[in-house]
Amino acid sequence: MDVTSKMRAGRAWLQGPERWTRAALLKDCAMAAVLALLGMPLEEIEGGAWWRHTLSAVVVVLLTLLRRRLPAGTLVAGAVISGVLPGAFLVTILLAWSAGRRIVGVTRAVVAFTLTFALEVGVAVVTEWSNTRPLWIAVFVTLAFLATTLMPGLASRYWYQRRTLLHALQERNAQLMRERAMIAGQARLRERQRIAQDMHDSLGHQLALISVHTGALEVDPALTERQREAVGVLRQASVGAMHELREVVGILRDGVEAPVAAEDTVQPAARGVAGIGGVVEAARAAGTEVRLTVTGATRPLAPACDHAAYRIVQEALTNAYKHAPGAAITVELRYEDDSLVVEIANGPAAAERPDGVVSGGQGLTGLRERARLVGGMVHAGPVEGGGFRVAGVLPYGAEPAGAQGPEPDDFGQLAVRVSGATAPMDWAAVDRELAVGRHGRSPGGGVALGCGIAFAAAVLLLIAVVALIALMASSADEAYLTREEYDRVQVGQSEKEVRKAVPSGDSIMTSGLDRKGPPKPAGASCLALLDPEDDTDLAKDRVFRFCFKDGKLVEKQTYEVDAG
Known part of the structure; x- marks a missing residue:
């Protein structure tokens, strides 16, 4: 094994399971140098030996680099070295923070911190035995241990455990989202299959009867030529409706268009801009005056926009037949620079509106929604003189409305992208999920516990400081x-x-x-x-x-x- 491989293996051992970049290495070295400099006593800087300064800096850097791989060992070593070498005192804060989150198991952490405390007290008593009493040494070391070791370790462990818990809850929530999306998809598929079956059984039967009867009526010798043409238009419309119904049923059932049967001699009607001319010709054949104009250079549209243009013309012509019978209709297609404008206008009704006209009242609403889903818009309203106008603006490239913001799903909730699939985001469920911790306890209890530990440590430190000050004040007269x-x-x-x-x-x-x-x-x-x-x-x-x-x-x- 060459030197480069050994260095790479050593670096991998140092960083452990965590990713360690060059920037992280430089950051650790700079942090160690700052801690060594800040922890160096002023008298040591002015009159200490250079080899002690160098040794202290090297030891601090080594402890900083090894803290990821050996959290407990570096913590214990730091307790011993901080009492011997100048400048190694502040590194215990960093080592305690690292050990608090990296030592696995509560028992190991308690043993490591207890041993650290015992070694700090023992080293301080040994090194300062000739200068002061052991009791006062123990008091000072205890205060220093609380401030520089115990409190950073507790804070780090609580912060890391809370972050781990939140990450686990987020992962679980994502899994629940995926499962819910699958359940919702299955429910939608079953409902679509039911609707498809109902449409096939009811509308399919009725359209088949219309087609058969109009076919028989078309060859009736008692009809005039004009009547046969009108009956032929009705038969072609019923056959086209049957083909479109078959496509819709196929899409509802399986998500794909139904295949055209081999015995079908009539192809499904074109349902795009190219099919608008056929719709207009059919209206003319039925006796309605319809004029079609196309301006601008023809440009291809995305399939969804192409179909939306066809449906706008079809629905507008249907409304004109029902609500303004006999009125002249104009259909205009304008290819603008960035969009296709589809405009259908009719004049006032030439005859009274017949009774019994069936109207669902959802046609224009459906057109607006269809245009919105492809990034367009539809406007409909009366014009001066008693007519009516429907205008749609459709982009050449489909721009789903979802790109502009999340849309409500079938349950009226926002959708969120999870692992490549669209899943409903139930914010109430997320809040409930985050409100439940391990063993049924809420994060509020975890926050209270963490804050309680930190508060208790701070109170203990404050009490010790106050007691020390009071003891010094009370004993001042004896000194x-x-x-x-x-x-x-x-x-x-x-x-x-x-x-x-x-x-x-x-x-x-x-x-x-x-x-x-x-x-x-x-x-x-x-x-x-x-x-x-x-x-x-x-x-x-x-x-x-x-x-x-x-x-x-x-x-x-x-x-x-x-x-x-």
């Missing part, structure tokens, strides 16, 4: 000794007398001060106190130290130490 009191104490006095005359020194502010001054007498125990009036140098503190041996004061010293 200070004035110069006059110091001068009144003489070497050789009994330890009991001296301790009664001076404060006890039981304060965090005096912890470790007795070990920072000159060497203590052999076998002696010392008490260190602070001078409250020392304001000459804010960076230094004056210390009064009393050393006792065999129940007597054997030495008292005054010296200065670095403040803080």
Whole structure:
């Protein structure tokens, strides 16, 4: 295996199951450098050894890069290293955030964070044993652990689990959408088959009777030539209606046009712009004055638009027959630059409207919907002089109305595209789905739980800080000794007398001060106190130290130490 393959394999191991791009690598390195720089103490930057700075930066970068593959291991290692190397303190925030979401299992996470806490306390006690008391070390480390490790880990784990739950709910919702779309499609298919069967059984029978009777009447010798032509028009219309009914029934039943039977000698009527001339000729043969004009350069239309133009002319002529019998009709097709304009107008009725004319009242509504579905429009209304006009504007290329926005489906709901299929989007169902979490609990409960954990951690941290401040304030009187009191104490006095005359020194502010001054007498125990009036140098503190041996004061010293 060559070097390149080894590097590629190592990078794949580092990134684990997550995708790790070059930009992500640079981002991690930059973030590690910033954390190392911000976590470096000022005195370490000014006077520390360069090798410690370099080692700290390298360790922080390594921990940052390894946190994806070894979340628990890097968290524990960060707890140890942050107490030894300067600049590695802030990386525990990043490691805790990463470990909170990547450690699998609650037990493992609890063990990892508990071990981290124990190691942080242990390392701090060992490294700072000579400077302060172990109790105060434990208090400070506990506060730091809450702020920089526990709270980021809890927040990360809650955020990641909530995101995972929402993703699972979305996947489940998409699956339910697909299943519902399949059920709705099956229901529509069954209903279409029922409608197709009803149409075939009722209309097919009636049209067949009309065709047979008009065919017999056409050869009746008692009819005049003009009557035979009118009967022939009726027979051709009934035969064409039967063919169109067969096509519609086929589309309703199977979604495709029904095949033309071999024994059929009459082909189905053309149902496009090319068939408009036939419709006009049929109207003329029936005795209606119809004039057809075509202007502009003929252009091909999409099939849906072509059929819509035919239906507009057909429906407008039918309305003119029924509501304005005997009126002259003009049909105009205008090929504009971007659309086809179909206009049908008739004058006032030449005769009274016959009684018993059947009208469904949905013809113009259907035309408007048909035109809208292909991106066009239809206008209908009366004109001056008592006539009526129907005009449709149709684009040359079909532009489904769905492209402009979601349309209601059969159930009056919006449709959404899911995995390549159109599925109804039931927003109420989505809200109900997202309102149900695992084991029947709602995300509201999860939000309350996550917020409760964060609030409890914040309250605990606040209580600890307040308690620490109160403890320091209450013990401040035991940490200070004035110069006059110091001068009144003489070497050789009994330890009991001296301790009664001076404060006890039981304060965090005096912890470790007795070990920072000159060497203590052999076998002696010392008490260190602070001078409250020392304001000459804010960076230094004056210390009064009393050393006792065999129940007597054997030495008292005054010296200065670095403040803080």
